Amino acid sequence: MSRSSTIRKSPMGQSLGDSPTLDVEAVRREFPALSQTIHGHPLVYLDNAASAQKPQPVIDRVAKAYAEDYSNVHRGVHSLSQRATDAYESARETARGFLGAARVEEALFVRGTTEGINLVAQGFLRPQLAPGDEIVISTMEHHSNIVPWQMVCQQTGARLKVAPIDDRGDLDLGALEDLLGERTRMLALVHISNALGTINPVHDIVAMARKRGIPTLFDGAQAAPHCALDVAALGCDFYTLSGHKLFGPTGIGVLYGRYELLEAMEPYQGGGDMIRSVTFESTEYNVPPHKFEAGTPHIVGAIGLAAAMDYVTNLGFEAIAAHEADLLDYATQRLQAIPQVRLIGTAEHKAAVISFLVEGVHAHDVGTILDHQGIAVRAGHHCAQPIMDFFGVAATARASFAFYNTRQEADRLADGILKILEIFD
Amino acid sequence: MSDLREIYQDVILDHYRKPRNFAVLEQASHHAKGHNPLCGDRIDVYLSVEDGVLQDVSFQGAGCAISTASASLMTEAVKGKGLDAVQSLFETFHRMVTQPEDDAQGVDLGKLEALAGVRELPVRIKCATLSWHTLQAALEQQDKPASTE
Numbered sequence: 001m002s003r004s005s006t007i008r009k010s011p012m013g014q015s016l017g018d019s020p021t022l023d024v025e026a027v028r029r030e031f032p033a034l035s036q037t038i039h040g041h042p043l044v045y046l047d048n049a050a051s052a053q054k055p056q057p058v059i060d061r062v063a064k065a066y067a068e069d070y071s072n073v074h075r076g077v078h079s080l081s082q083r084a085t086d087a088y089e090s091a092r093e094t095a096r097g098f099l100g101a102a103r104v105e106e107a108l109f110v111r112g113t114t115e116g117i118n119l120v121a122q123g124f125l126r127p128q129l130a131p132g133d134e135i136v137i138s139t140m141e142h143h144s145n146i147v148p149w150q151m152v153c154q155q156t157g158a159r160l161k162v163a164p165i166d167d168r169g170d171l172d173l174g175a176l177e178d179l180l181g182e183r184t185r186m187l188a189l190v191h192i193s194n195a196l197g198t199i200n201p202v203h204d205i206v207a208m209a210r211k212r213g214i215p216t217l218f219d220g221a222q223a224a225p226h227c228a229l230d231v232a233a234l235g236c237d238f239y240t241l242s243g244h245k246l247f248g249p250t251g252i253g254v255l256y257g258r259y260e261l262l263e264a265m266e267p268y269q270g271g272g273d274m275i276r277s278v279t280f281e282s283t284e285y286n287v288p289p290h291k292f293e294a295g296t297p298h299i300v301g302a303i304g305l306a307a308a309m310d311y312v313t314n315l316g317f318e319a320i321a322a323h324e325a326d327l328l329d330y331a332t333q334r335l336q337a338i339p340q341v342r343l344i345g346t347a348e349h350k351a352a353v354i355s356f357l358v359e360g361v362h363a364h365d366v367g368t369i370l371d372h373q374g375i376a377v378r379a380g381h382h383c384a385q386p387i388m389d390f391f392g393v394a395a396t397a398r399a400s401f402a403f404y405n406t407r408q409e410a411d412r413l414a415d416g417i418l419k420i421l422e423i424f425d
Numbered sequence: 426m427s428d429l430r431e432i433y434q435d436v437i438l439d440h441y442r443k444p445r446n447f448a449v450l451e452q453a454s455h456h457a458k459g460h461n462p463l464c465g466d467r468i469d470v471y472l473s474v475e476d477g478v479l480q481d482v483s484f485q486g487a488g489c490a491i492s493t494a495s496a497s498l499m500t501e502a503v504k505g506k507g508l509d510a511v512q513s514l515f516e517t518f519h520r521m522v523t524q525p526e527d528d529a530q531g532v533d534l535g536k537l538e539a540l541a542g543v544r545e546l547p548v549r550i551k552c553a554t555l556s557w558h559t560l561q562a563a564l565e566q567q568d569k570p571a572s573t574e
């Protein structure tokens with residue numbers, strides 16, 4: 001997955017030649033949820049693209065923050081408030097490093113990818129949109145990268161343009177480039193598709209947009225758990241991710257925004273902490289990032305997210321990518337060996353996400369029967385109904401892998417599908 | 426795996442593979458669409474009602490084994506029944522798939538009892554009830570598609 005994603009050197013400093021490896025069994029022991037049984041079978045958790053399990057260091061960090069260092073931030077003069085503020089702002093520095101941003105003020109804490117996109121749509125784009133302006137997305141977007149733009153189009157008279165994909169699930173780059181024109185005010189694309197696993201060539205896409213002065217946003221919800229990010233090298237204007245898919249808490253995420261843009265932007269919400277001074281006549285807004293963090297933030301969520309970022313960074317993205325590439329290859333082979341299985345999404349560059357159909361069996365029956373064998377997969381439209389329409393299916397089953405999954409678990413999945421075929425025979 | 430066989434038993438699989446009364450009813454007096462937004466299942470239910478009796482009923486749609494079999498079994502169960510009997514059958518069926526086994530009434534539901542195992546699968550109950558909600562919507566002549574949400 002390295003060629004088309006934003007890869008920098010592994011934090012552990014290993015070169016490709018050293019082929020870093022993961023001690024997967026040791027890693028698995030750090031995730032308490034993975035050691036349980038479901039319907040009498042050891043859990044095989046393959047729903048990581050929906051949400052990932054949490055390692056003990058993250059759980060411990062969250063517990064410690066509540067037990068020992070908890071108060072509100074940016075407010076009190078007392079010691080606990082200072083400790084909480086230090087931990088919260090230190091989490092921001094961790095997020096900056098994880099994203100590869102140049103300045104810590106460029107890392108905004110949000111509820112997740114969805115809020116990040118809404119913030120950009122309303123705070124950055126809406127004030128500058130005129131009727132007839134255009135926003136470009138693609139067919140493979142999650143609803144979270146469709147609906148916020150539709151809303152801003154309704155509010156301003158702007159139009160949404162959708163770049164097509166081919167039947168493997170690759171973005172049609174030629175068609176995308178043709179859509180970028182004089183009226184394009186934003187190019188917002190998914191980095192890695194949640195439903196198809198497609199890894200988009202983000203560097204080429206940014207080059208296309210920058211040549212024309214078009215701002216870019218990437219939905220990095222699926223990319224953040226799988227590849228090292230470097231937004232400064234990528235040169236995008238906005239990049240957003242969710243903590244819960246990154247082995248961190250729910251309700252917390254990060255939006256990266258280029259500082260110049262953040263400075264010029266209007267606030268997203270009004271309230272405490274986002275102001276410098278307030279009178280009933282006028283209010284002077286705080287500077288980024290605080291301008292965008294109205295009210296008491298998800299303090300402990302941010303601290304837990306930083307612990308998750310540290311955890312993943314310490315494992316090393318080279319090792320993670322190598323392991324997940326092996327899992328993807330292996331699981332793909334096992335599933336393709338079953339004649340009744342059809343894979344949806346076979347892009348050249350793919351993350352370890354396998355959407356599939358079992359001939360004659362509805363995705364929800366697939367999901368139920370796999371669950372009874374202890375295997376957790378997603379069944380449905382994956383909040384990406386336009387993709388389902390494109391492939392002419394109502395729903396797919398989806399197995400999405402993380403670094404803690406194993407080849408044996410891919411075997412369990414394949415055997416589980418054979419069991420479904422037995423029942424439906 | 427025993428409980429799985431209880432859910433995906435032969436009568437369910439049979440009605441999934443060969444749904445009964447699976448057609449558009451040309452002379453329908455009532456019709457409604459049903460939709461389960463969670464899984465994308467869609468169903469059309471057609472009724473021919475005369476003198477308070479469901480003379481004919483049919484359905485079309487695409488869905489999982491549970492929703493398709495449930496719709497098929499429903500058409501067999503309600504055909505020829507008076508509307509009051511249909512309503513009371515729906516209520517009994519609904520109790521069977523939503524309430525704990527002990528609370529279920531001792532009413533004989535015939536083939537519909539093949540769906541009793543669904544009560545163990547809270548997220549799939551809506552699959553089993555979609556066709557029944559759509560039937561009700563058709564009887565009430567609702568303009569909006571029936572939805573499980």
